[in-house]
Amino acid sequence: MKDFAFAIDAFTKKNDKIIIQPPVYHPFRIVPEALERRVVNNPLLLENGKYSIDFEGLKGIIAENDCKMLILCNPHNPVGRVWNEDEMIQLAEICYDNNILVVSDEIHSDLTLPGFRHRPFATVSEKAKENSITLMAPSKTFNIAGIVSSFAVIHNPEIRKQYLNYLAPRELDQATIYALAATEAAYNYGEEWLDQALAYIQKNIDFVEKYLKEYIPQINAVKSEATFLIWLDCRALNLTQQELVDLFVNKAKLALNDGTVFGKEGEGFMRLNVGTPLSNIEKALDNLRKALNS
Template sequence: MGKYNFDQLIDRHGSGAMKVDSLNEFFGRDDLLGLWIADMDFAVSPRIREALSRRIEHPVYGYAGAPQSYWDSITGWLARRHNWNVKREEITYIPGVVKGIALAINFFTQRGDKVVIQPPVYHPFRMVTEGNDRVVVNNPLIFDGESYRMDLEGLERIFRDEHPKMMILCNPHNPVGIQWSVDVLQEVARLAKKYGVTVVSDEIHADLMLYGKPHFPFASVSPEAAEVSITLGAPSKTFNIAGLVSSWCVVKNPKLREPFFHWLMVNEFDAPTFIATIGTEAAYTQGEDWLDEMLEYIEGTIAEVEEIVAEKLPDIKVIRPEASFLVWLDCRGLCMSHDELIKLFVNKAHLALNDGAMFGAEGSGFMRLNIGSPRSVIRYSLESLADALASVCAE
């Protein structure tokens, strides 16, 4: 047992948590175990809660600026954790990573412009692009049955023939959990530079690297990457504080940065609340021991998931993530249609996971399992799935 108790069961019902209080809206029933939306059921670091409590106890909640210590906490974290030197003028606040993607799309592209995504991938990439009247161009990842790789030849064909204005990169990739190598990222940057494509890199899972693997910020891998990139990150997934709505944007190239940051400023998109600044600063300056212990706990949970699935659900394959608390399950060995697969999880096992097809057609037959819960909950969920599958097979 470490310093923090990640085995603690916390009832989140009635707290407004989408994970449990919005089940009926998204799954049609509310008697499910929530293992879907990407937040964790772990208690937030006491240091974050203490910092917020001290501020909340003050009787006045007026306008608040972002202190220098807030910016220092972010740039210090990036330097310490990812060996990435970011200057104060290169970073700004963003009210959420998805909102940051939307803002970048609206500023750097026009209606009808093409935007490249790499399915199976986080579904808001498609939704935000299409919702803003841009055209999605898919560059699907290649799956060999064990792991995924980027189709760089296909990417160059798209850049050359389709003339997209933007690419949305997921680094590390959600939902497949891979951290792209320096070589791959350098090639993406080379192609983007060659064909005039701006790359928006979603790096919200960057701090959740597992098994000692390093994260490689896209903008850091080459001069070309720094020139073409807009990087978005946040402490939200890292420290389980998504409800504080605190994210950041780094743009190294002044030709991209200065007009974009000016537009964000005049529209007040870059103005954080004091809840965001205080929570972020406490997380980045006092939460590292909590994070390290949590990641060790997640690695242990992944080992249990692999063991239980191999023993009780041998027709399901676990794609081990290199980052994050999200596990991509290849369920195609069950030989079910995708609708049958969803019915198995939801109506038979009473589990709410993210349906793989929501990440693109390439995710059909897969499910995304959020293991950011006490291990007893994850064990129970897998045993429920095994029992449900046995009952289906017996029918």
């Protein structure tokens, strides 16, 4: 999160417009606004249970606004999409041709689930490579957020120089010795653990999908392609958002994320974290079923 705050500071100025694609990780909105930038929404499309980028909407936004940056979430949190090559090539083309810098947050990339493939945005085309900053970290992958370690990958030497020139005088260009050691150890020796973790996460996701279909068919789990998060479509319950939150939090005693935290496009949705023992998932869903039937 700090990295894209630095990128916003380094490459935009007060009142500049920044594009985000809600429903999306809420700091994408909160951080630019706190830095006195203007957020422009390019909401994702939801069709037949799958999210996609609204390219026509994006073109319309760009035609009407002088936007300086687009913050991409790849893989996407909370909807779980891993953007494919064709989608990213099209996005790169639009942004490059309109001089809009793409900041691609790829912190969940190592958590791409079996059957799907993550492609770094910067690798899909020359325009993507020359007009992007890729942000990554070991924190989500290896559950070491407390280490506070992250890094940026920038191919374009001019963009890289501008970013480093922002970081250096603020003494933000060096990690702690603990962060360096933990990051190196995680990437060098964590593969076996990660493979096991991904298999377990997929098992939990499969359980949630099966349980909902059998016992709570009014709630649909949007197909997850990455992350340990499931985007629950609860719109068929016909509850207001406040009633939905009350059902999950107060009646079922579950600490899920309110979908509207990720933008108004999250109304009728809740975000579930399945990076936990399966027994916790079973208990949580049993609580929810009982709360619905009470």
